[in-house]
Amino acid sequence: MKIFLLITLVLGSLFGAKVVKVSEKYESSLKCKICHKRIVEEWSNSWHAKSHFSKDEYFRKSLQYVSRKTHRSLNAVKVECATCHNPRISVTNTGEDYEIASVMGLTKGSKVEKAVNDKAISEGINCVVCHNVDKIHDEYDKTKRGINRVEWTKNGLMTGPFKDAKSPYHKVQSHEFMTTNPNKLCFVCHANDRSESGLVFTNMQSEYKGKKKCVDCHMGKRHKDYVSTYPMYNGKARQRMVRNHGFKGAHFASIWRNALALKLQATNRALRVELYNPQPHNLPSGYGSREILVEVTYKKGTRALKEEILSLTRTYKRKHHKASTAHLAIKQSRDESIPAHGKRILRLPLIKGADNVEVKVYYRLVNDEVRSILELKDAIWSKKMFIVSKSLKLHK
Ligand code: HEC
Ligand code: HEC
Ligand code: HEC
Ligand code: HEC
Ligand code: HEC
Known part of the structure; x- marks a missing residue:
């Protein structure tokens, strides 16, 4: 003893x-x-x-x-x-x-x-x-x-x-x-x-x-x-x-505006979406389960034909392959963040009949999986913060 x-x-x-x-x-x-x-x-x-x-x-x-x-x-x-x-x-x-x-x-x-x-x-x-x-x-x-x-x-x-x-x-x-x-x-x-x-x-x-x-x-x-x-x-x-002691970061919608640069290109079959991160650290970074949402709308004129939402995030698994928060993780999904001073390229198939496409990029503090595991209630966790958007005419 x-x-x-x-x-x-x-x-x-x-x-x-x-x-x-x-x-x-x-x-x-x-x-x-x-x-x-x-x-x-x-x-x-x-x-x-x-x-x-x-x-x-x-x-x-x-x-x-x-x-x-x-x-x-x-x-x-x-x-x-x-x-x-x-x-x-x-x-x-x-x-x-x-x-x-x-x-x-x-x-x-x-x-x-x-x-x-x-x-x-x-x-x-x-x-x-x-x-x-x-x-x-x-x-x-x-x-x-x-x-x-x-x-x-x-x-x-x-x-x-x-x-x-x-x-x-x-x-x-x-x-x-x-x-x-x-x-x-x-x-x-x-x-x-x-x-x-x-x-x-x-x-x-x-x-x-x-x-x-x-x-x-x-x-x-x-x-x-x-x-x-x-x-x-x-x-x-x-x-x-x-200096200012505001330490503004991910929780402030105002500073997400243009935090990433967006470029669109189309070949006759695919849409190429390029996200460039001019910041010196990855985005998303910081706490796990942050998310960048890329919303793609295929249109004919002003009429939407189809919408697709891509989520750049990380998910975590604890024991028995169960979904979890970062702190209990034994495994993490592929890192989808956009590297510091680097880019990530997404390729999407074009759809028939569309003559233009609009891409909007947002940030969210917590992805769907973790918001639901923890039953988060405050509106801030699901709020979409606007980063950047662009449209592109598609050639036939
Ligand atoms: C997360 C760390 C951090 C916290 C918390 C923090 N400070 Fe600071 N503070 C700094 C840094 C770093 C500097 C130097 C900034 C520079 O000039 O580059 C600084 C500078 C200062 C200065 C010098 C003048 C200025 O504004 O640059 C004062 C006075 C000061 N802080 C007081 C405070 C007080 C009072 C609080 C609490 C309300 C506080 N700080 C909270 C990091 C912090
Ligand atoms: C009665 C007034 C007073 C109070 C109360 C006070 N300070 Fe200060 N503080 C000062 C003055 C005056 C300076 C020097 C300003 C200058 O040189 O321009 C200073 C400077 C500082 C600096 C910068 C020091 C450096 O070497 O760069 C920090 C950090 C700081 N204070 C933190 C605090 C913190 C934290 C508190 C509260 C726990 C606090 N102060 C309370 C008067 C005060
Ligand atoms: C003692 C530990 C500690 C230190 C030192 C520290 N931070 Fe933090 N920081 C945190 C924690 C913990 C949070 C998360 C707080 C929360 O969201 O509840 C945070 C959050 C932040 C955020 C996100 C704010 C938002 O709105 O999303 C920024 C930006 C940040 N810190 C910048 C800095 C900078 C710049 C320095 C150095 C000058 C610094 N921090 C030093 C622990 C620290
Ligand atoms: C060139 C400007 C710049 C510099 C330098 C910088 N950041 Fe950032 N940071 C940003 C921008 C822009 C964002 C995304 C919008 C936001 O959250 O403010 C961000 C986001 C963050 C976040 C939130 C990330 C998330 O998704 O949860 C944290 C935490 C943070 N920064 C901490 C730091 C720390 C610590 C350093 C130094 C090692 C640093 N930043 C250096 C611009 C910068
Ligand atoms: C190594 C230092 C460190 C330790 C230990 C730590 N954290 Fe953090 N935590 C941070 C920093 C730094 C941030 C801010 C990152 C950002 O803003 O994205 C943060 C952010 C968070 C956030 C996001 C908060 C928000 O408002 O978005 C949660 C949730 C969190 N931590 C939970 C925990 C839990 C639970 C533990 C203990 C099991 C823990 N942390 C231990 C450094 C730490």
Whole structure:
């Protein structure tokens, strides 16, 4: 028994990431708002601010699904997924003992339960996630992500892009992953996302091409504005070159417009649809089961003769060849995404009588299969976001 305890203690300290407590003075973005109003407002509308299970139906139902199908307690799965979704959680691993206690109904008021339901983590990926990163261990094994890849600063020390900033509320320090190499910060979580059995279903780091930085597009161009409205410099606030904290991505219809380029060509028998992706990462990318829809309408004049819908997505199988979400996958279907700076060509037979054809391309956050497995209700998951469309006259 003693040996067993010793082993769990040693393993616990080896594999559990080091937690640094964030005091109430810093844990909520509301505390930053008095001086950094613009930034807090921009961030509040981002999906980083919704990465907690209470704010994202898809994430919440995925957690429940993983717990149900693996016969593990929901709290244990919440702790596991918090690695990237809620990295300031105060418990970083649970283990067998917790499962036994959970089955016996002995976990009420436990450290794990408190950690999972702590309001301190309810903001998801907030200011004290990115700005309290002190070190990123790129020398670690590539499977270690989120909390297992970083070390936190001392409570109250903010990492930022400026070497000469001064604040009355917190200490500051500058790091290269806030200035010249911000991709390194993004890849702490946006890389090597894997299923319970180790199948890597997303790796934005390995698919990435070119020199552009993630922040160039997802935080926009640098522009002049106030970092803080606090009169810190000779009784005045100061303008600097800043970016937008909106982190706009797949959930925002507006930025899908023209994210892909479409080209149509016809021979006498086939229609050739070319989709070119000018972005430095695949599309769809990110979480599995995202989908690009290609809707082809064959027409005679303005009258539609036939409509065909192609889905570029990935599907997953768990045990016994059953359809599943990415996190339980042991197998994944062929990758249909459009590679970074690359293209995908679809060939379709033409139909008799059609003298023109129209192609419309849309994006959807969740494909039919997973929406139905998880019974997702919010309209956003099935909403079609318009990307691009084109028509072509067919020669007889
Ligand atoms: C996902 C990571 C991430 C989160 C979350 C985040 N930031 Fe930032 N922040 C950055 C990066 C990266 C930069 C540097 C951008 C640049 O200039 O290239 C930055 C820059 C800043 C700056 C310097 C000025 C500027 O606007 O460029 C301030 C101040 C700041 N953030 C405050 C905040 C506050 C307050 C919050 C919470 C509401 C927050 N940040 C949330 C990543 C993040
Ligand atoms: C009382 C005002 C005040 C509050 C409250 C405040 N800050 Fe700041 N912060 C400042 C000032 C002033 C600066 C420096 C601005 C400059 O140099 O232009 C700053 C700079 C920063 C920077 C950039 C540091 C660098 O070296 O680039 C970050 C990041 C930051 N704050 C994060 C936060 C976060 C997160 C919170 C909330 C937990 C917060 N601040 C609360 C006043 C404040
Ligand atoms: C601590 C982990 C973590 C870090 C660091 C991180 N992200 Fe994220 N990011 C996430 C998670 C988790 C989500 C999904 C949240 C959700 O949908 O509930 C996300 C979502 C996004 C999205 C999709 C938003 C949408 O509307 O679809 C974009 C874009 C994004 N992050 C960009 C970045 C960039 C750029 C950086 C680096 C400056 C970064 N992230 C750093 C974890 C992280
Ligand atoms: C040249 C601009 C550009 C750069 C640089 C860029 N992205 Fe994107 N990204 C896009 C566009 C356009 C989309 C598709 C529309 C959308 O979701 O915003 C996208 C989509 C995404 C999505 C949602 C994908 C999905 O289908 O779920 C995530 C997450 C994301 N980007 C993260 C990143 C990260 C992390 C980096 C850096 C490694 C990065 N992006 C670099 C333009 C860019
Ligand atoms: C390696 C870090 C990491 C871990 C661990 C992780 N995720 Fe994620 N997750 C992400 C990132 C990054 C995104 C955003 C990708 C995107 O926007 O497409 C994301 C997005 C998601 C989404 C899509 C949310 C949306 O609003 O569209 C779901 C669902 C999800 N994760 C479920 C889970 C579950 C369940 C677990 C635990 C079993 C988990 N994740 C563990 C990094 C992680």
